[in-house]
Amino acid sequence: MSAFVQANLPYLLAGISVGGQYALIAIGYTMVYGILRLINFAHGDVFMVAGLVMVYASASMPMYLSIPLVLIATVALGFTIERVAYKPLRSAPRMSVMISAIGVSYLLQNCALYFTGGLAQMYPTIPWLSNSVTIGGATTKMVTIVTPILTVALVFALVLFIQKTKIGMAMRAVSRDFETSQLMGIKINSVISMTFVIGCFLAAVGSLLYFTNYPSVIPTSGAMPGLKAFVAAVFGGIGSIPGAVIGAFLIGICENIIKGLGSNWTIFSDAFTFVLLIIVLLVKPTGIFGEKATDKV
Amino acid sequence: MSELLRIEDLKVNYGGIEAVKGISLSVEEGQIVTLIGANGAGKSTTLRTISGLVKARSGRITFAGEDITGLDPTSIVKKGITMAPEGRRIFPDMTVKENLRMGAYLRKDDLSADYDMVYDLFPRLKEREWQLGGTLSGGEQQMLAVARALMAKPKMMMMDEPSLGLAPIVVKGIFDIIRRINDQGVTILLIEQNANMALQAAHTAYVLETGRITMTGTGAELLADERIKEAYLGKAHS
Numbered sequence: 001m002s003a004f005v006q007a008n009l010p011y012l013l014a015g016i017s018v019g020g021q022y023a024l025i026a027i028g029y030t031m032v033y034g035i036l037r038l039i040n041f042a043h044g045d046v047f048m049v050a051g052l053v054m055v056y057a058s059a060s061m062p063m064y065l066s067i068p069l070v071l072i073a074t075v076a077l078g079f080t081i082e083r084v085a086y087k088p089l090r091s092a093p094r095m096s097v098m099i100s101a102i103g104v105s106y107l108l109q110n111c112a113l114y115f116t117g118g119l120a121q122m123y124p125t126i127p128w129l130s131n132s133v134t135i136g137g138a139t140t141k142m143v144t145i146v147t148p149i150l151t152v153a154l155v156f157a158l159v160l161f162i163q164k165t166k167i168g169m170a171m172r173a174v175s176r177d178f179e180t181s182q183l184m185g186i187k188i189n190s191v192i193s194m195t196f197v198i199g200c201f202l203a204a205v206g207s208l209l210y211f212t213n214y215p216s217v218i219p220t221s222g223a224m225p226g227l228k229a230f231v232a233a234v235f236g237g238i239g240s241i242p243g244a245v246i247g248a249f250l251i252g253i254c255e256n257i258i259k260g261l262g263s264n265w266t267i268f269s270d271a272f273t274f275v276l277l278i279i280v281l282l283v284k285p286t287g288i289f290g291e292k293a294t295d296k297v
Numbered sequence: 298m299s300e301l302l303r304i305e306d307l308k309v310n311y312g313g314i315e316a317v318k319g320i321s322l323s324v325e326e327g328q329i330v331t332l333i334g335a336n337g338a339g340k341s342t343t344l345r346t347i348s349g350l351v352k353a354r355s356g357r358i359t360f361a362g363e364d365i366t367g368l369d370p371t372s373i374v375k376k377g378i379t380m381a382p383e384g385r386r387i388f389p390d391m392t393v394k395e396n397l398r399m400g401a402y403l404r405k406d407d408l409s410a411d412y413d414m415v416y417d418l419f420p421r422l423k424e425r426e427w428q429l430g431g432t433l434s435g436g437e438q439q440m441l442a443v444a445r446a447l448m449a450k451p452k453m454m455m456m457d458e459p460s461l462g463l464a465p466i467v468v469k470g471i472f473d474i475i476r477r478i479n480d481q482g483v484t485i486l487l488i489e490q491n492a493n494m495a496l497q498a499a500h501t502a503y504v505l506e507t508g509r510i511t512m513t514g515t516g517a518e519l520l521a522d523e524r525i526k527e528a529y530l531g532k533a534h535s
Contacts, residue, residue: 166402173388173399179350180386185374185403185449 009138011260012253017144017209019252020151024206025229026236026244027158028078028199034175034239035195037094041101042081044226045108046200050074050207051123051217052112058124067126071204078200079193087189112219120216129212143212148249150209154202155245162241167194175239224270228255231277237290246288251276301326301453301484302347302378307356309339309346316342318508319356324453324501329475329485331495331516333529334505340488341383343505344455347486348380349373361452374403377452381442381459389431393422396430396441400448408448415444418474436467443474453484460491472498492529496520504529 005012025047032040053073057066085104089097129143162168173181174191181188210225211217229244232251236243251273258269280287302324309317317339324330332340345351347358349370358366360376368376379400388396397415401408416423419440425433430441439459446454456475460468472494479485489495496502499516504525512519519525 166398169391169395169399170402172391176388176390177386180382180388181399182350182370183348183374183380183382184399184445185371186399187371 006137008257008260009136010140011256013135013138013140013144014259015253015256016249017147017213017252018256019249020147021206021210022225022229022232022252023151023155023245023248024202024209025225026232026248027155027241028203029230030233030236030238030241030244031195031199033233035171035192036086036097038086038097038101039230039238040199041098042085042104042108043199043203044222044229045105045112046074046078046081046222047203047207047210047226048112048217048219048222049077049108050200050204051211051221052116052121054208054211055121055123055217063124063126066124067208070208071201074200074204074207075197078196078203082193082196087192109219109222116219118219120218122216123211123214126208126212129209141212143209147209150205151245154205155241158198158202159241167191171195228273231273234277235280235287237287240287240289243287243289299326300324301361302486303357303359304343304347305357305359307343307346307358308354309342309351309356310354311342311345311351315354316508317346320505320508320510322503322510322513324484324486326452326484327479327482328500329479329487329498330501330503331499332486332488332503332505333490333492333495333519334488336490337507338505339508340505341457344380344457344486344488347373347378347455371403374449377450378455379446379449379451379453380455380457381439381446383457383461385435385438385442387430387433387438387441387445389429391430392427393430393433393441394426396445397422397448400445401450403449411448411450415447418447418477419444436463436470439463439467439471440474443471443478447478447483451483453486454478455486455488457488458490459487460489460494468494492525493520496525 025043028043029040032038050070054066054070057069081104085100086097089100129141129146131142132139133142133145162171170181170186170191171194173184173186174188178188228251229248232247233244235250236245236247254272255269258272259266300323304320304322306319306321307317308315308319320343332343334340342351346353349368349372353366357364360378365373365376388399397412401411421437422440422444425437430438433441443456443459459471463471468491475485475487475498487495487499496516496519502514502516502519503510504512504519
């Protein structure tokens with residue numbers, strides 16, 4: 001047993017780390033769905049843009065400026081997308097908003113293609129995060145250790161925010177009932193913007209951690225992590241934050257354990273995620289923490 | 298007594314049809330005013346228009362001398378108009394206390410006196426303070442909806458069918474509370490299908506039929522009116 005753990009420790013660590021990164025993206029999907037009943041297809045691409053912003057920002061300014069800039073720019077992007085592409089469709093059928101989201105996704109990818117000229121952009125080395133550490137005989141990057149800790153801390157802060165603050169309560173109220181929330185005097189548009197701001201902030205943090213493990217960013221870099229985070233959110237019961245986080249860690253860990261089984265299995269690590277999606281949709285479409293009766297697109 | 302709310306020739310389209318076809322009415326400060334009428338007469342649409350959820354096609358709504366036509370719901374709450382909506386619409390996954398907190402969403406001052414005030418009106422809610430709204434009985438949910446609407450310290454509270462789906466004994470309790478709230482100086486605009494209870498409580502009443510006001514008078518006058526007895530009170534009440 002301990003030999004198995006010993007042999008698989010690097011994969012387990014990597015899995016926990018990637019899981020944390022998926023979790024940070026998955027929260028954006030699940031929160032937006034919770035409030036707007038919208039699968040925000042552009043979310044993975046916002047994540048990719050955060051990566052590109054880091055590439056360009058770090059080329060011309062020091063890290064202590066680039067990192068805050070990435071966070072601010074990503075949040076501003078999410079806010080703008082909501083105001084321009086989703087808010088005007090507030091009373092339109094849900095399908096229209098979803099198509100708008102798909103449009104934004106392609107727009108971001110194509111803008112990225114235009115700006116990068118289709119070339120992979122070298123992701124900068126964030127000093128401390130890229131340092132090597134050794135735990136239990138496994139050598140890994142600092143980011144592997146930092147990710148789960150940071151993720152858990154951010155999720156904890158987020159849950160506290162939603163449970164205890166007045167704005168958090170308003171978010172819960174709006175996700176339940178638009179009209180009655182308005183009768184309380186809650187400005188639903190501000191609450192919806194807040195949701196996008198939080199979701200994009202977490203995606204930006206996720207991108208800093210995620211891309212540190214990869215050499216470069218390309219315009220479709222957001223697609224796979226975005227899709228996996230989405231599966232995590234569905235697995236956990238879309239709309240539920242703890243569900244999304246648990247789903248993300250589970251997918252991250254399983255995926256990497258499969259990679260650890262040997263080279264014959266490695267190619268199946270992505271397939272696992274999608275098999276999981278199919279099984280969840282067949283067996284328990286509402287996910288582990290999902291609400292019972294919601295119509296879904 | 299002065300006029301608090303005035304509606305002039307209000308027309309509202311709702312769901313593709315003209316639900317309110319030019320009504321005018323007036324609510325005196327400190328009164329209980331009721332709008333009675335059958336399902337689909339335009340009662341709810343009228344309240345929803347006052348609260349800003351629905352936009353009027355034409356007409357004017359004045360509150361405390363100020364034109365409030367077309368204001369958004371947040372501004373309406375700020376002006377001192379709140380609503381206990383039809384079907385109660387409490388937040389089921391929030392505690393009783395959190396529901397009340399949401400009612401006072403726009404207030405920044407200390408709320409402890411207000412919690413005491415609503416718990417005094419509804420001792421049952423005090424007992425259930427930490428229970429989730431969704432676990433309350435229908436009557437308790439209605440109490441919570443009314444208490445929540447009171448938390449904003451409204452000048453006028455609107456109630457949409459507070460008796461709907463409740464046992465007669467519970468309905469009587471709700472109407473007793475409505476009178477007590479009114480005694481504390483809150484003006485009440487009430488819409489009801491339970492015409493008998495509503496007319497007994499109301500100072501002034503309006504009858505709404507297919508988007509138009511067809512009769513008006515004091516509650517007692519309408520209770521005694523033959524046509525009202527025929528159409529809304531049924532033979533049992535005559």
